[in-house]
Amino acid sequence: MLRFVVRRLLQAIPTLFILSILVFAWLRALPGGPAGAMLGDKATPEKIADLNRTLGLDQPIFVQYFKFLGRVLTGDFGSSLVSNQAVLDEIGFALPATIELSLTALLLAVGFGIPLGYLAARYHGRLVDNSVVIGTLVGVAVPVFFLGYLLKLWFAGEGLGWFPPSGRQTTGIDATEVTGFATLDGLLTGEFDAFGDALWHLVLPGVALATIPAAVIVRITRASVLDVVNEDFVRTAESKGLGRQTVRRRHVLRNALLPVTTTIGLQTGLLLGGAVLTERVFNWRGIGYLLAEGIERRDYPRLQALILLGAVVYVLVNLLVDIAYGIIDPRVRAR
Amino acid sequence: MTTIMPKRRKDKVDELAKAAGTSLTAQAFKRMRRSPVAITGAVIVALFLLMAIFAPLLTPKDPYFRYPELFTIKTPNFIPGSMPGFLFGSDEFGRDFFSRVLVASQQTLLVGVLATLIGLSIGMVIGGLAGAFGGWVDTVLMRLVDVMLSVPSLLLAISIAALAAQPSQWTVIIAVSIVTVPIFARLLRGAMLAQRSSDHVLAATAVGIRRRTIVLRHMLPNSMGPVLVQATLTLATAILEAAALSFLGLGDPDTDRAEWGLMLANAQRYLEVRPELAFYPAIAIIIVALGFTLLGESMREALDPKNRR
Numbered sequence: 001m002l003r004f005v006v007r008r009l010l011q012a013i014p015t016l017f018i019l020s021i022l023v024f025a026w027l028r029a030l031p032g033g034p035a036g037a038m039l040g041d042k043a044t045p046e047k048i049a050d051l052n053r054t055l056g057l058d059q060p061i062f063v064q065y066f067k068f069l070g071r072v073l074t075g076d077f078g079s080s081l082v083s084n085q086a087v088l089d090e091i092g093f094a095l096p097a098t099i100e101l102s103l104t105a106l107l108l109a110v111g112f113g114i115p116l117g118y119l120a121a122r123y124h125g126r127l128v129d130n131s132v133v134i135g136t137l138v139g140v141a142v143p144v145f146f147l148g149y150l151l152k153l154w155f156a157g158e159g160l161g162w163f164p165p166s167g168r169q170t171t172g173i174d175a176t177e178v179t180g181f182a183t184l185d186g187l188l189t190g191e192f193d194a195f196g197d198a199l200w201h202l203v204l205p206g207v208a209l210a211t212i213p214a215a216v217i218v219r220i221t222r223a224s225v226l227d228v229v230n231e232d233f234v235r236t237a238e239s240k241g242l243g244r245q246t247v248r249r250r251h252v253l254r255n256a257l258l259p260v261t262t263t264i265g266l267q268t269g270l271l272l273g274g275a276v277l278t279e280r281v282f283n284w285r286g287i288g289y290l291l292a293e294g295i296e297r298r299d300y301p302r303l304q305a306l307i308l309l310g311a312v313v314y315v316l317v318n319l320l321v322d323i324a325y326g327i328i329d330p331r332v333r334a335r
Numbered sequence: 336m337t338t339i340m341p342k343r344r345k346d347k348v349d350e351l352a353k354a355a356g357t358s359l360t361a362q363a364f365k366r367m368r369r370s371p372v373a374i375t376g377a378v379i380v381a382l383f384l385l386m387a388i389f390a391p392l393l394t395p396k397d398p399y400f401r402y403p404e405l406f407t408i409k410t411p412n413f414i415p416g417s418m419p420g421f422l423f424g425s426d427e428f429g430r431d432f433f434s435r436v437l438v439a440s441q442q443t444l445l446v447g448v449l450a451t452l453i454g455l456s457i458g459m460v461i462g463g464l465a466g467a468f469g470g471w472v473d474t475v476l477m478r479l480v481d482v483m484l485s486v487p488s489l490l491l492a493i494s495i496a497a498l499a500a501q502p503s504q505w506t507v508i509i510a511v512s513i514v515t516v517p518i519f520a521r522l523l524r525g526a527m528l529a530q531r532s533s534d535h536v537l538a539a540t541a542v543g544i545r546r547r548t549i550v551l552r553h554m555l556p557n558s559m560g561p562v563l564v565q566a567t568l569t570l571a572t573a574i575l576e577a578a579a580l581s582f583l584g585l586g587d588p589d590t591d592r593a594e595w596g597l598m599l600a601n602a603q604r605y606l607e608v609r610p611e612l613a614f615y616p617a618i619a620i621i622i623v624a625l626g627f628t629l630l631g632e633s634m635r636e637a638l639d640p641k642n643r644r
Contacts, residue, residue, distance in 0.1 A: 014478065019482050022482065030498060137629065140624075142621055146613065149613065270488075272490060274489075276583065277489075291490075295493060298497075315485045
């Protein structure tokens with residue numbers, strides 16, 4: 001097992017290495033070059049030349065690359081053009097919000113996706129199945145940001161008014177900040193009204209963000225259950241007289257969930273993309289909001305850091321999924 | 336010799352003989368004609384294509400002409416709603432929104448088709464080379480593809496679109512197409528690698544046919560099924576991703592251009608005043624994306640050898 005983990009870790013290194021080269025090249029391809037991009041509107045030829053010298057852009061390209069790598073590895077992404085704060089601080093501040101939202105969405109997607117997918121497979125070809133499948137197809141066809149606005153229009157504010165239309169917390173609520181995770185803080189400090197408030201704010205953006213991953217999970221679960229049901233070992237289990245429930249739980253579902261695990265890992269990419277749109281719609285001050293604002297203001301230092309970190313997180317999550325897969329399924333380790 | 340065979344049995348034999356002679360594609364096509372899902376998808380796509388082709392003839396008004404007389408109420412934020420002659424009302428510039436929605440089908444189709452075609456071509460070259468040569472070519476190319484896949488798709492599209500000093504329709508199309516490259520590359524490579532050791536390729540090699548001919552005439556055509564399915568599905572996602580980029584402010588700033596994603600993104604500003612401006616393009620996008628998805632999914636199912644009977 002340890003050897004498998006180490007091997008997978010080592011395999012991620014070349015990917016990350018090439019990625020760093022690409023981001024480095026990306027910086028150089030920006031309009032006005034890295035210095036122009038960093039200075040933004042304030043750029044004058046003198047200032048650019050000045051910054052080029054400080055950044056070491058007059059040095060050979062290899063030296064530049066290794067310096068860039070050194071800065072990135074020490075977490076020095078420069079400061080944001082919008083807020084003048086260090087980009088890393090900005091990200092650290094916004095991260096809990098995005099993690100909270102993404103986890104909510106993931107929980108919703110898995111919580112609804114797996115049972116629905118299983119149900120569809122069990123009633124294969126019948127009304128339940130057809131409606132679930134059509135539901136997933138429509139769910140994928142709706143633009144995420146439009147869905148967010150629809151939810152807001154119907155369930156918040158001027159609509160039914162059940163949920164708050166934006167933000168993470170009601171302004172003026174007396175909440176103590178400990179970890180930055182609004183729900184967790186509420187629990188830790190025993191401020192249950194703040195916890196409830198934070199949870200309430202999570203519902204609509206959580207649902208908006210969960211739709212596409214949920215649809216994907218439903219379809220994978222359904223297909224995978226249908227595959228497994230026809231396997232020999234299921235027939236064996238049935239013919240040796242095991243109860244229906246036992247076969248379903250221990251033989252069908254357990255094996256069918258293997259490919260679902262991988263899919264859940266791959267969803268983190270979708271979640272990251274969806275979070276950008278959802279956070280924009282719901283004024284959710286997380287990573288996606290930073291990114292959307294960074295695009296609008298052409299805040300390249302911020303964009304660079306977010307793109308690189310997004311990719312690193314994605315690679316690491318997939319690595320974890322691979323390892324988890326190795327734990328669940330011994331056959332994977334052998335390869 | 337006269338064969339005495341019960342008629343029904345004879346029919347069955349005929350059918351089998353016929354099936355043995357038809358290609359997988361022909362059978363898949365036959366299955367699709369019987370599937371309501373495929374028919375629904377095909378009808379939606381056909382209507383969309385017809386709409387795009389004949390849009391200039393269908394529009395009741397000039398979609399680019401601004402009618403200032405529509406702004407009867409002189410409050411800021413007022414946008415005229417539906418009225419005789421203006422079925423969907425007008426947009427914020429006083430242009431006939433119904434005509435714009437119709438005409439926008441052209442640009443939307445263009446974005447979807449071009450993004451898919453560019454992604455498909457580059458992806459096929461990469462995947463084809465990797466699948467045809469194998470060895471170190473395969474390793475290097477696939478490592479590159481892995482890196483592209485290691486960036487979440489919308490993030491990748493954003494970083495490409497952000498490279499342009501001035502966003503335009505083309506930056507959107509290119510950004511969306513690059514995202515699809517690794518998917519096509521992996522698909523084609525996988526399908527071609529699977530064939531390298533298959534009987535017909537082995538036979539062709541044994542007869543002494545040149546490798547280029549084998550790759551181009553034997554391996555490539557037989558690998559196109561999954562690629563075509565993916566291309567159909569990509570038409571849907573490309574339109575959706577283009578809309579997302581427009582929403583993030585990376586779309587074409589030209590206010591004249593009518594494209595559903597762009598219209599939907601712009602309409603967010605007037606959601607409180609006139610939500611219809613968002614609804615019509617959104618519904619159009621959803622229906623079209625659904626059409627391509629239905630068609631693609633039913634193609635996938637029909638081409639799946641597991642369903643061959």
